[in-house]
Amino acid sequence: MDYVMDFIVGGLICLVGQILMDTTKLFPAHILVLFVTLGAVLSGLGLYQPLVDIGKAGATIPITGFGHNLVTGVIQDVDQYGLLGVFTGALRSAAGGITAAIVFGFLMALLFNPKSK
Amino acid sequence: MPVLTKEQQDYKRFAKNKKPKPPLLKNMIMAFIVGGIICTIGQIILNFFVSRGLTPGQAGGPTAIIMVFLGSFLTGIGVYDKIGKYAGAGSIVPITGFANSIVSPAMEFKREGFVFGVAAKMFVVAGPVLVYGISSATLIGLIYYLLNM
Amino acid sequence: MKKLGSQTIKFENPPSIIGTATIVGPKEGQGRFKEYYDLILKDSIYQEKSWEKAETKILKEAVEMAIKNSKVPTDKIEYLIAGDLLNQIISAGFAARELGLPFLGIYGACSTIAQGALLGSMIVDGGFAENLVAAVSSHFCTAERQFRFPLELGNQRKPTSQWTVTGAGAMVISSQIQNPRITFATVGKVIDMGEADPNDMGTAMAPAAVDTILRHFQDTGKTPDDYDLILTSDLGSIGKHIAEELLKQKGYDISNKYSDCGVLIFYPEQDVHAGASGCACAAVVTCGYIYKEMLNGKYNRVLLVATGALMSTTSTQQGETIPCIAHAISIENL
Numbered sequence: 001m002d003y004v005m006d007f008i009v010g011g012l013i014c015l016v017g018q019i020l021m022d023t024t025k026l027f028p029a030h031i032l033v034l035f036v037t038l039g040a041v042l043s044g045l046g047l048y049q050p051l052v053d054i055g056k057a058g059a060t061i062p063i064t065g066f067g068h069n070l071v072t073g074v075i076q077d078v079d080q081y082g083l084l085g086v087f088t089g090a091l092r093s094a095a096g097g098i099t100a101a102i103v104f105g106f107l108m109a110l111l112f113n114p115k116s117k
Numbered sequence: 118m119p120v121l122t123k124e125q126q127d128y129k130r131f132a133k134n135k136k137p138k139p140p141l142l143k144n145m146i147m148a149f150i151v152g153g154i155i156c157t158i159g160q161i162i163l164n165f166f167v168s169r170g171l172t173p174g175q176a177g178g179p180t181a182i183i184m185v186f187l188g189s190f191l192t193g194i195g196v197y198d199k200i201g202k203y204a205g206a207g208s209i210v211p212i213t214g215f216a217n218s219i220v221s222p223a224m225e226f227k228r229e230g231f232v233f234g235v236a237a238k239m240f241v242v243a244g245p246v247l248v249y250g251i252s253s254a255t256l257i258g259l260i261y262y263l264l265n266m
Numbered sequence: 267m268k269k270l271g272s273q274t275i276k277f278e279n280p281p282s283i284i285g286t287a288t289i290v291g292p293k294e295g296q297g298r299f300k301e302y303y304d305l306i307l308k309d310s311i312y313q314e315k316s317w318e319k320a321e322t323k324i325l326k327e328a329v330e331m332a333i334k335n336s337k338v339p340t341d342k343i344e345y346l347i348a349g350d351l352l353n354q355i356i357s358a359g360f361a362a363r364e365l366g367l368p369f370l371g372i373y374g375a376c377s378t379i380a381q382g383a384l385l386g387s388m389i390v391d392g393g394f395a396e397n398l399v400a401a402v403s404s405h406f407c408t409a410e411r412q413f414r415f416p417l418e419l420g421n422q423r424k425p426t427s428q429w430t431v432t433g434a435g436a437m438v439i440s441s442q443i444q445n446p447r448i449t450f451a452t453v454g455k456v457i458d459m460g461e462a463d464p465n466d467m468g469t470a471m472a473p474a475a476v477d478t479i480l481r482h483f484q485d486t487g488k489t490p491d492d493y494d495l496i497l498t499s500d501l502g503s504i505g506k507h508i509a510e511e512l513l514k515q516k517g518y519d520i521s522n523k524y525s526d527c528g529v530l531i532f533y534p535e536q537d538v539h540a541g542a543s544g545c546a547c548a549a550v551v552t553c554g555y556i557y558k559e560m561l562n563g564k565y566n567r568v569l570l571v572a573t574g575a576l577m578s579t580t581s582t583q584q585g586e587t588i589p590c591i592a593h594a595i596s597i598e599n600l
Contacts, residue, residue, distance in 0.1 A: 003157045010156025010211070011149035017206030018148035021422070022139040025463070028209050028421055029245055035210065036250040044257035057160035060177060061184060062152070062210045063246065069177070070250050074258030078265075086262055090254040096178040098247070100185040101216050102239065105223040108193035109235045114225050114417040115195040116310045117293075117406055119587060125460030132461075132469045135508055137425040137540075144422075192418050201420020208420045217420050225416035228316040242419060 009055025013062040032063050039067025044075075069093050144205050151200065151207030159184055159211075181212060188216030193224065218242040268391070271485025273453050273478075280447035280600065281390040284397075284440045285336025286553035287328045291406070291432030294550065297532045302554035303433075304331055310407060310432045317407035318356060325350065325403035325434040326361040332399055332436035332553070343438070344395040345370055347386050349378040350403045350545055351430070352412060357403045367399070375574030376471075376500050377454070378402045379435060379549040380593035383570075384451035386439040387595070401436035404544030413464075413579055426466035428502050428528060429538035435549025437557070446560040446568075450596035452482040456576065458589040464582050468505025468528075468540055471573040474590035475501060476512045479571055482594045483518065490520045493596075494565045497556070499548030499572035500528035502541030527551040548572040556597070566599040 013035075020031050039062075042048040048068040052059040059065050073093025077085030091098070121129065162183050166176035188211075191197040197217045201208045208214050222241045226234035240247065270276050288303045295306030305327070312320040325348065333340055346367035348358035355371045362369035374381035382400035389395050409430040410417055439448065457477050461470035475498050483489060490496065501509055506526040513520055527548050528541035552570055559565050573592040582588075 003160055006160040007153035007157050010159075011153030011207075014152025014207045014210045015145050015149045017152075017210045018144050019141070021206055022141050022144055028206075029242065031206070032209070032214075033245045033249045036246050037253045040250060040253040040257055044261065055156075056173075057163050057180070058153070058156040060180075061156045061159040061212055063212065063215060064210075066212060066215070066246075067250055067254065069181075070254035071257050074254050075261055078258050078262045083262055086255055086258040089258055090251045094251075097181040097185055097212065097215075100182040101189070101219045101243075104186055104189035104216065105219045105239050106235065108189050108220045109223040109227050109231075112193040112195070112224055113227065114221070114407075116291075117410075117417060119460070119585075121460040125458075128459040128473065129461070131511075132472075132508055135504055136466065136469065137504065139425050192420075195418060197420045198418050201422060204420075205422040209422075214420060217418070221416040221418035221420075224418055225411055228318075242415065 005055050006058035009051065009058030010061055013058070013064055035063045036067040039064030040071045043068040043071035066094065066097070147203050148205050148207035151204035152210060155208070155211045155213055184212050185216040188213030189220045192217045192220040215243060215246065271481070273455070273481050274485035275384070275388065275451045275453070276486070277387055277391040277449055277451070279391055279441065280449045281387045281439045282442055282444040282447045283437050283557060283597070284338070284442055284444050285332050285438040286436060286557045287331030287335055288435045288550040288554040289324050289328045289331070289433055290546070290550055293536065294431055294433055294531060297536060298530055299551060299555045302558055303550065310405065317405055317411070318352065321350065321352070321357045321403050321405040321408050322360040324405070325357050325401060326364045328403070328434035328436040329361065329365055329399055329401045332401070332438050336397070336438035336440070338397045338438060338440065343367060343397050343399055345386070345389065345398040346401065347372060347382040347398065348401045349373050349382065351375065351409050374591060374593065375576055376543055376545055376547060377572040377574035377591055377593050378545045379552060380499070380570055380572035380595050383437065383439065383448060383595050384453065384593055387448045387451060390439055390441050396441045397438060399436055399438050401434060402545035402549045403434035404430050404546040405432045406430045407432070409544060423539055424465045425539050426463070426468065426504055427539045428467055428500060428541050428543035429532065430544035431531060431542045431546040431550065433546035433550045435546055435553035437553050445599040446557070446597050447600055448595055449598045449600070450482070450486060452478055452485065452594040454478040454592040454594070456589045456591050458587055460587050462582070462587045464577070464588070466504070467500070467543060467575050467588070468502035469508060470575055470588040471590040471592070472501050472505040472508040472512065474592040475509050475571050475573045478592035478594050479513060480516055480518070482569070490518055490523060493523060493567045493569045496520050496524045496569045496571065497551070498526045500541065500543040501526050501573060502528045502543070504540050560597065560599060563599065568597045570595050570597060
């Protein structure tokens with residue numbers, strides 16, 4: 001199966017993140033904010049979809065893909081609902097992932113404790 | 118950031134070459150490999166949903182949910198931070214890292230209760246990603262709307 | 267006059283350290299000084315419901331053990347001087363609640379044990395008490411969740427990062443005449459050389475250590491030859507190197523008798539990067555290894571220089587740099 005491009009594209013995006021972590025004063029939080037915004041901007045310019053076409057999950061799984069997902073959703077909703085879509089689209093398309101994070105977060109907090117280090 | 122005096126600038130210069138650099142090549146390789154593996158796992162899950170009749174676009178949603186579950190579960194059992202030690206950005210950048218950043222404070226602050234601990238602190242690490250992701254997407258959406266009016 | 271120069275105290279009747287105790291977590295118990303600790307925990311949560319409660323218990327029990335080791339009855343212990351890293355020094359406050367001793371809570375970050383020892387010595391030498399106990403604690407998990415990140419977060423530590431020691435150290439300071447004794451103390455000034463990286467404390471704290479060491483030598487007229495060992499608390503491998511060089515530039519070569527608790531506590535294989543930190547870092551080494559080896563006569567004159575970084579997460583987020591302080595105490599067999 002052609003998982004090669006997934007691996008390479010996903011790996012490269014993470015590699016860029018690692019370089020930023022190790023060579024600049026940026027904290028992971030800054031880098032994630034940068035990546036999600038970058039994903040959104042590239043998506044808006046129509047430049048992220050080609051990366052998704054090549055890398056598939058390698059482009060959608062990293063946090064840049066989350067930015068792309070948000071913008072795709074906004075654009076769909078603007079096409080469908082006009083101005084209202086500006087406010088509904090982002091969260092609607094990320095609904096599954098965010099709800100899962102909240103619910104699983106709560107569940108794991110119920111079930112597990114942090115381990116001594 | 119306060120402006121540094123000459124003495125402070127001299128010290129900064131003096132101390133700069135005493136700082137050990139992170140093992141950049143090793144970190145880059147690990148980030149590439151682990152990031153690649155996590156994305157490949159995502160692709161396998163996506164392909165599974167496509168084989169069940171969903172379009173790739175439709176399969177994205179359930180795939181994200183399962184990846185979030187994996188990240189959450191590995192965080193819950195105390196494994197994700199061990200991966201992160203070696204993988205660095207390879208485990209922080211994928212959506213599993215997003216899940217880890219939500220689940221880890223939720224677990225951590227359980228001792229401060231389920232309202233002020235778990236619930237209030239859940240987004241203390243991931244908050245910025247959501248705020249800036251949603252805000253930038255909304256802004257782009259607004260621009261798109263205005264351009265196409 | 268008990269004052270020398272601008273920042274140093276010479277004790278007229280040098281108070282004695284007549285008993286100590288150290289309790290450490292499992293990681294520390296696998297480190298270099300495992301033979302010297304009074305208690306090594308199997309789990310750093312110590313059967314409590316939270317790490318904060320565990321840290322309080324560790325501090326309380328270290329104090330109780332030190333008092334027992336000193337052979338002074340508890341009702342003759344007149345003050346507890348204690349501190350830790352947590353907001354509002356809750357470990358010390360809640361331990362004091364359990365212990366029921368008159369309590370003076372202090373904060374000096376990782377310099378707290380030296381600060382406590384010098385204040386305690388001033389109280390005893392000044393005739394304000396005959397016996398008191400100075401103690402500090404720190405805990406990796408409580409420090410991480412307050413200053414840094416949730417424990418299960420998958421972030422990657424930098425090579426300059428240090429590991430907060432889980433443990434507590436306590437010493438009973440007395441007017442009884444018994445070795446080892448606290449002969450001098452130099453109170454530090456806050457020094458800020460503009461370092462702002464909370465992942466590199468060593469570079470931030472080294473100038474404070476150097477400032478206090480220089481002040482100590484200038485005020486007392488002593489030189490490195492007057493000591494068997496000069497020990498900083500937690501500069502780590504980077505800070506230690508910087509401090510040595512800065513002192514050399516000022517004409518003091520301490521390289522053949524200089525160590526740092528942060529570098530010594532853990533073995534390199536324990537992978538703590540630049541070294542250990544935390545209030546307990548200096549405390550468990552001083553109250554354990556140093557105290558016992560001074561009783562043996564391996565060391566007779568030790569200068570402990572404990573450093574602390576006086577920032578908070580708020581100050582760092584507001585773009586402030588990291589102000590640091592170092593206090594020195596001279597411990598000698600007379």
